[in-house]
Amino acid sequence: MARRAKGKVSGQVSGQQSAEDRLIARHFKPIARHPGALGLTDDAALLTPPAGHALVITADAVVGGVHFFPDDPADAIAKKALRVNLSDLAAKGAQPAGFVLTLALPKGVGDNWLKSFARGLGADAKKYGCPLLGGDTVLTPGPVTISITAFGTVPDGTMLRRSGARVGDHVVVTGTIGDAALGLKLRKERGARRRWNLNAVLQRHLLGRYLVPEPRCALAEAFRQLASAGIDVSDGLAGDLGKLCRVSGVGAEIDAAKVPLSKAARAALAAEPGLLKTILTSGDDFEVVATVPPASLDVFLTAARVVGVSVTAIGRVTAAKEVQFIGPGGRPLSFARASFSHF
Amino acid sequence: MARRAKGKVSGQVSGQQSAEDRLIARHFKPIARHPGALGLTDDAALLTPPAGHALVITADAVVGGVHFFPDDPADAIAKKALRVNLSDLAAKGAQPAGFVLTLALPKGVGDNWLKSFARGLGADAKKYGCPLLGGDTVLTPGPVTISITAFGTVPDGTMLRRSGARVGDHVVVTGTIGDAALGLKLRKERGARRRWNLNAVLQRHLLGRYLVPEPRCALAEAFRQLASAGIDVSDGLAGDLGKLCRVSGVGAEIDAAKVPLSKAARAALAAEPGLLKTILTSGDDFEVVATVPPASLDVFLTAARVVGVSVTAIGRVTAAKEVQFIGPGGRPLSFARASFSHF
Numbered sequence: 239m240a241r242r243a244k245g246k247v248s249g250q251v252s253g254q255q256s257a258e259d260r261l262i263a264r265h266f267k268p269i270a271r272h273p274g275a276l277g278l279t280d281d282a283a284l285l286t287p288p289a290g291h292a293l294v295i296t297a298d299a300v301v302g303g304v305h306f307f308p309d310d311p312a313d314a315i316a317k318k319a320l321r322v323n324l325s326d327l328a329a330k331g332a333q334p335a336g337f338v339l340t341l342a343l344p345k346g347v348g349d350n351w352l353k354s355f356a357r358g359l360g361a362d363a364k365k366y367g368c369p370l371l372g373g374d375t376v377l378t379p380g381p382v383t384i385s386i387t388a389f390g391t392v393p394d395g396t397m398l399r400r401s402g403a404r405v406g407d408h409v410v411v412t413g414t415i416g417d418a419a420l421g422l423k424l425r426k427e428r429g430a431r432r433r434w435n436l437n438a439v440l441q442r443h444l445l446g447r448y449l450v451p452e453p454r455c456a457l458a459e460a461f462r463q464l465a466s467a468g469i470d471v472s473d474g475l476a477g478d479l480g481k482l483c484r485v486s487g488v489g490a491e492i493d494a495a496k497v498p499l500s501k502a503a504r505a506a507l508a509a510e511p512g513l514l515k516t517i518l519t520s521g522d523d524f525e526v527v528a529t530v531p532p533a534s535l536d537v538f539l540t541a542a543r544v545v546g547v548s549v550t551a552i553g554r555v556t557a558a559k560e561v562q563f564i565g566p567g568g569r570p571l572s573f574a575r576a577s578f579s580h581f
Numbered sequence: 582m583a584r585r586a587k588g589k590v591s592g593q594v595s596g597q598q599s600a601e602d603r604l605i606a607r608h609f610k611p612i613a614r615h616p617g618a619l620g621l622t623d624d625a626a627l628l629t630p631p632a633g634h635a636l637v638i639t640a641d642a643v644v645g646g647v648h649f650f651p652d653d654p655a656d657a658i659a660k661k662a663l664r665v666n667l668s669d670l671a672a673k674g675a676q677p678a679g680f681v682l683t684l685a686l687p688k689g690v691g692d693n694w695l696k697s698f699a700r701g702l703g704a705d706a707k708k709y710g711c712p713l714l715g716g717d718t719v720l721t722p723g724p725v726t727i728s729i730t731a732f733g734t735v736p737d738g739t740m741l742r743r744s745g746a747r748v749g750d751h752v753v754v755t756g757t758i759g760d761a762a763l764g765l766k767l768r769k770e771r772g773a774r775r776r777w778n779l780n781a782v783l784q785r786h787l788l789g790r791y792l793v794p795e796p797r798c799a800l801a802e803a804f805r806q807l808a809s810a811g812i813d814v815s816d817g818l819a820g821d822l823g824k825l826c827r828v829s830g831v832g833a834e835i836d837a838a839k840v841p842l843s844k845a846a847r848a849a850l851a852a853e854p855g856l857l858k859t860i861l862t863s864g865d866d867f868e869v870v871a872t873v874p875p876a877s878l879d880v881f882l883t884a885a886r887v888v889g890v891s892v893t894a895i896g897r898v899t900a901a902k903e904v905q906f907i908g909p910g911g912r913p914l915s916f917a918r919a920s921f922s923h924f
Contacts, residue, residue, distance in 0.1 A: 256820065279828050280743050281669045281812060282639040282733075286630065293636065295714060296625040297730060299683035301721045326624045340642035340728040371638060378644045380723015385683040387640060387730035390625075400623050469624060477599065485622050 313358025331462025332390025656701025674805025675733025759860025
């Protein structure tokens with residue numbers, strides 16, 4: 239059990255800070271400016287949603303060697319840890335309100351790593367209006383492990399659920415699908431670079447999409463007001479849409495050719511057509527798939543254009559109780575697995 | 582990167598659950614009965630504090646090999662993970678409202694372990710009125726790592742802070758101090774058992790106090806209404822009282838002989854007087870140290886008796902800007918370190 243202190247405090251104890259306190263004061267206090275954070279000088283934070291609003295709470299952990307590579311830049315790791323949570327808030331139609339962080343660090347993580355981590359975290363906290371409220375730092379014999387609980391607000395009773403999809407609704411998805419999975423493949427398989435024959439720009443695009451996702455917070459309000467159901471695509475489009483349909487008691491028919499792909503993904507797919515299944519069933523997209531009633535589709539697409547997030551209608555909700563992806567030649571695709579699962 | 586699924590899903594994807602979904606449905610859904618948990622079938626939970634109340638948020642992580650022994654019973658690990666957070670809520674005068682959990686599990690953690698973990702967690706969620714609202718399960722190449730964010734409520738503006746202590750206030754502490762540190766010593770040092778010559782009952786007491794702390798939730802309301810400042814004793818009485826005093830801009834003089842000790846701790850101390858420093862500066866007590874204005878002390882002590890939590894007045898707040906523990910013969914004690922720190 240690693241219950242040892244490195245710092246030595248002699249004489250009386252008041253007025254002295256432990257090394258842990260100093261770490262928090264140096265790196266995290268500067269990014270915890272929300273009054274409810276109490277300057278990180280207390281055991282708890284305070285948060286009150288505005289009158290008539292509910293708090294939306296989501297929690298996601300990322301682990302070195304599982305969700306990121308241990309040698310990824312610390313600021314990118316921090317951003318990913320926060321953004322996977324912001325993506326959930328966006329899919330629920332919630333406005334970010336703040337977050338708490340528990341950070342488990344191996345021995346020997348230096349001041350530079352922490353400085354970069356806090357810089358990345360602080361930049362995103364500011365960018366997305368989601369301030370650090372509090373947390374905990376602990377030692378671990380394992381890899382860097384970051385758990386974030388993020389808070390958002392919605393007017394009472396209006397959180398977008400997985401359960402509201404109705405037969406005939408359009409299925410829409412933000413951004414592009416599959417980039418992160420291809421970026422991960424590029425890092426893991428030397429052969430992929432050669433097979434796909436991508437130029438440096440396209441490679442960088444895929445690698446960057448794996449490293450730091452783009453949460454669709456700008457669309458949260460449109461989702462909340464106009465969509466009937468939503469979920470963030472963290473474990474693969476096919477599987478996550480399947481979850482939404484299961485809870486809604488419906489199915490969906492998706493035209494695989496309409497699933498939005500980046501230029502890089504299209505190039506890779508042209509070189510290796512078998513990647514279609516990777517693209518549709520692998521994790522880490524952090525886009526949002528939602529269902530939108532036909533009467534609202536035009537307004538929704540206009541709202542998306544206004545905030546500058548690309549949105550594509552890829553199919554319709556059906557009564558079939560299953561999600562069918564229709565592939566080339568009108569044949570349904572079948573997948574060995576629908577989505578990423580840790581277990 | 583361990584992004585692989587074990588389960589195989591063939592054909593269409595809707596109606597099928599991933600192994601991760603099944604794990605959550607089997608073990609955690611039964612203990613997530615709060616309506617805001619949405620049956621753990623959505624990406625987020627909902628929580629709204631009652632009108633005129635603020636949400637108090639605290640986050641603490643526990644790590645195998647650091648905060649518990651990997652072979653500790655899973656139900657005890659779950660209880661410890663939740664209770665270290667409940668202890669913070671108690672010290673802030675907050676009533677528990679719920680919690681979210683991120684659980685990082687190594688490969689090979691079996692169904693029995695999870696069943697026991699969920700049973701322990703569910704029992705405490707019920708006991709303390711703090712339901713599971715949501716969370717995340719991920720794989721880790723490291724040890725079991727549990728991060729909990731717990732929520733409590735207080736009437737607006739009444740959270741007990743670290744910062745309210747005033748010169749002349751009494752310093753009070755709940756329960757007994759040092760048991761957990763001695764319990765940890767018993768597990769780590771074979772010689773300790775022999776040196777302290779404790780019978781089986783006293784040994785079990787110390788071991789149990791390390792394994793599963795006793796959060797003082799029953800006293801939360803009395804702390805909120807009657808105390809001027811409070812902090813939970815997680816890193817050692819001397820250090821945590823030091824933190825409270827530093828934020829309050831005061832000091833304290835503590836009569837070491839008054840610090841409440843269990844029968845087991847007294848027996849160990851009699852056999853090895855040097856343990857006094859261990860008792861006063863080691864972590865894991867999860868008691869509460871608070872300051873109470875002289876005019877409120879009697880009412881506070883009566884309230885503590887009513888709810889059945891032992892409370893001891895151990896000293897007074899001073900203007901000295903340091904915490905002095907007065908030892909045998911009236912001499913101030915000095916400590917090589919005031920409290921546990923991870924870094």
